[in-house]
Structures are given as structure tokens and as C-alpha cells.
Amino acid sequence: MQSEQAGLYIHIPFCLSKCGYCSFYSIKSINLFSQFLAALKKEIEFYRHDFTYFDTIYIGGGTPSLLTVQQLADIFSSINKTYKISPRTEITIEVNPGDVSDEYLRALRSLGINRLNIGIQSFDDGVLDFLGRRHTVSEAIIAVDYARANGFNNIGMDLIYGIHNQDIKLWKKTLQKALSFSPEHISCYQLSLDERTPLYKRYKQSGFSLPEENAQVKFFMTTADLLEESSYIHYEVSNFARSNNLRSRHNMKYWQHTPYLGLGPGAHSYLHQKRWWNLPSVNGYLKKIKQGTLPVDNSEELTLEQLQLEALFLGLRTKAGIDLKLYKSKYKTDLLIEKKMIIDKLLENKILKLNRGFLTPTRAGLAIADSLALI
Numbered sequence: 001m002q003s004e005q006a007g008l009y010i011h012i013p014f015c016l017s018k019c020g021y022c023s024f025y026s027i028k029s030i031n032l033f034s035q036f037l038a039a040l041k042k043e044i045e046f047y048r049h050d051f052t053y054f055d056t057i058y059i060g061g062g063t064p065s066l067l068t069v070q071q072l073a074d075i076f077s078s079i080n081k082t083y084k085i086s087p088r089t090e091i092t093i094e095v096n097p098g099d100v101s102d103e104y105l106r107a108l109r110s111l112g113i114n115r116l117n118i119g120i121q122s123f124d125d126g127v128l129d130f131l132g133r134r135h136t137v138s139e140a141i142i143a144v145d146y147a148r149a150n151g152f153n154n155i156g157m158d159l160i161y162g163i164h165n166q167d168i169k170l171w172k173k174t175l176q177k178a179l180s181f182s183p184e185h186i187s188c189y190q191l192s193l194d195e196r197t198p199l200y201k202r203y204k205q206s207g208f209s210l211p212e213e214n215a216q217v218k219f220f221m222t223t224a225d226l227l228e229e230s231s232y233i234h235y236e237v238s239n240f241a242r243s244n245n246l247r248s249r250h251n252m253k254y255w256q257h258t259p260y261l262g263l264g265p266g267a268h269s270y271l272h273q274k275r276w277w278n279l280p281s282v283n284g285y286l287k288k289i290k291q292g293t294l295p296v297d298n299s300e301e302l303t304l305e306q307l308q309l310e311a312l313f314l315g316l317r318t319k320a321g322i323d324l325k326l327y328k329s330k331y332k333t334d335l336l337i338e339k340k341m342i343i344d345k346l347l348e349n350k351i352l353k354l355n356r357g358f359l360t361p362t363r364a365g366l367a368i369a370d371s372l373a374l375i
């Protein structure tokens with residue numbers, strides 16, 4: 001049984017088309033939609049003895065905005081029947097700008113959804129076309145306007161940089177346009193080419209150019225400068241919030257080893273040092289649920305050493321960094337002794353800072369956060 005307030009993630013594994021850069025699990029065929037929703041209801045009930053209480057819910061995917069209002073209402077009804085939901089739950093849904101009407105957003109708000117994450121990616125139609133997105137800049141602008149008009153006061157925007165033919169000037173235009181809406185949260189991801197994506201195949205065939213490593217650092221620094229100048233808190237490598245209260249409470253659970261339950265194909269869960277993940281296949285998922293078994297693909301018990309490394313890696317990706325006293329009591333090791341040589345070097349090179357018992361990354365440290373995993 002959980003002892004901390006957990007997060008609930010629901011993966012909606014359908015998209016009308018596949019974006020070029022996407023490595024998330026989803027399928028284009030939507031004829032399995034109703035079977036999936038019936039199975040999801042059963043999966044929601046499977047975990048009633050392991051999880052009792054959630055204070056964040058995140059409906060992601062895939063494309064959750066393909067769900068009708070009634071389908072979403074049914075999902076929430078199953079969740080509410082099975083678990084206690086805190087009255088101050090952060091309830092987020094990811095939406096594709098092209099899918100949402102004024103009426104749809106009003107209905108989402110009346111269902112209790114209080115946070116909208118809009119997959120805008122760019123305010124340039126050429127970039128959207130290159131990425132294979134099925135929405136346009138005008139649709140993105142309308143979606144944000146409708147969201148505000150319907151009372152959404154916690155809006156997140158996802159943006160991507162480091163794209164073929166995108167220079168800093170073009171990227172800044174996207175950032176400035178995003179800022180003109182004063183979103184509560186902005187995520188800026190560097191384009192990465194996963195081998196499983198259509199864009200990677202195009203890259204291999206046509207060899208289009210992408211910004212070099214130095215240019216990518218420049219994109220990162222420009223982003224951080226511009227958003228911090230506009231009073232956003234750069235609280236994680238790719239994430240910015242208008243205030244500490246507006247950080248994604250759900251995503252922070254992933255970074256802090258807080259329990260979370262992931263439902264739907266490919267979703268990951270974590271509880272009591274155990275992580276498990278579902279089959280990344282709609283058919284496989286449906287088959288397992290039909291047999292009355294959990295649709296789990298595999299699981300692992302994390303050793304103390306794995307937990308220590310993960311907490312170090314994830315902590316150094318956040319502005320809050322690592323609370324050394326808490327780290328010692330949770331992971332039974334004194335980082336400043338255990339990793340003394342490397343930490344001293346990183347402090348000397350201004351990659352890390354040590355302040356009032358917290359080890360935190362500098363801006364330069366955040367820029368190379370992935371390589372800090374190796375320390």
C-alpha cells in the first residue's frame with residue numbers, strides 16, 4: 001500500500017498521424033478505441049489494493065484530445081469510484097491544437113480538468129510541416145484563446161528547438177509568440193532523433209542538417225535567458241514555470257521517486273522501489289486484460305545503488321538540486337564523501353554549486369545535465 005500521495009498517468013495510445021520525431025507508443029488505427037476504453041476501466045480497478053489516493057492525474061499519449069467528452073467523463077467516473085482523489089488534485093490533459101473547439105474546452109473544464117498541456121511545438125508553419133504535425137499556427141493560437149476564454153488558468157505549452165533550417169532568430173520568434181500568451185508553464189525540448197522515428201529514417205536517407213553541439217548549447221542558453229528575463233523559473237532542464245506553484249506537480253513525482261501508477265499500453269509505474277511497465281501494444285494489452293491478467297510487460301526491483309544513481313541524475317537536472325541531508329537519510333550515503341573528487345572538480349568548474357546543504361547545477365550544469373549522469 002502506498003504511503004505518499006501518488007500520481008496517476010493514463011496513456012491514450014492513438015494518434016491520427018505519426019509526427020516525424022515521435023517515439024512515444026501510439027497507433028494510427030482508431031478502430032480499437034472502444035475496446036481499449038473498456039479494458040482501461042478494468043485496469044483502473046486492478047490496482048485498488050496497491051494504490052488508494054492520488055493528488056495528480058495526467059492524461060497523456062498518444063492524443064488524449066481524440067477522446068470525446070463522454071469518454072473522458074467515463075474514465076473519471078471509474079477513477080473516482082475506485083480511488084480517493086484529493087480535492088486539490090492537479091488534473092492535466094495533453095491536447096493537440098487542431099482537435100479542440102471552444103465547446104470541447106468548456107466541457108473539459110467542467111469535468112474538473114484544471115491544467116492543459118498544449119502540443120504547440122512551434123509558432124512557425126514551416127517548422128510544424130517539417131516535424132509532421134497535423135496542426136497549423138493559426139489553430140494553435142485559437143486553441144490557446146479558447147482555453148483562456150473557458151477558464152483554464154494553468155496552461156502548459158510544449159515547444160521544440162534545434163530543427164533543420166531553424167536558426168536562433170526563428171526560435172526566438174516562437175518563444176516570443178509563446179510569451180505573448182503568458183502561459184503558466186513552458187517546456188522546451190531539444191529535437192533528438194530516436195532511431196525508431198520517421199524523421200530519423202529521413203535523416204539517414206536525405207542527410208538534412210541539424211545544429212551542431214555548440215549551436216544546440218546556444219539554443220539552450222538563449223531559451224533560458226529569454227524565459228528567465230520574462231520571470232519564468234527554469235526549474236528543470238527543459239521546464240519553465242511562472243512560479244513554483246505552477247511547476248508540473250505530476251512530473252515532479254517522476255523525478256523524486258514518489259509513487260505513480262501508469263495505465264494503458266507502454267505506461268510505467270513505480271511503488272516501493274519496484275518499477276513495472278505495460279506491454280507497448282494495444283493488441284497485447286487488450287488480450288491480457290481479457291484474460292483477467294495485468295498487461296505488464298516487465299518489472300524490476302531497484303537496488304539501493306540504482307536508486308542512489310537515479311536520485312543523483314534526476315536531482316541534478318532540477319534547479320532545486322539535491323538536499324544532501326535528505327539524500328543521506330533516504331539513500332544511505334553521504335554524496336560529498338562518496339563522490340568527493342568529482343564533485344570538487346565540478347564545483348571548481350562552476351558546473352555545480354553547494355549552498356546551505358543543497359547541491360545544485362548551475363546554468364552550465366543544466367546544459368550538460370545528461371552527462372552528469374556519469375559522475
Ligand code: SF4
Binds near residue numbers: 018024119
Ligand atoms: S508527438 Fe504526440 S501527436 Fe505526434 S505522434 Fe507522438 S504522441 Fe502522437
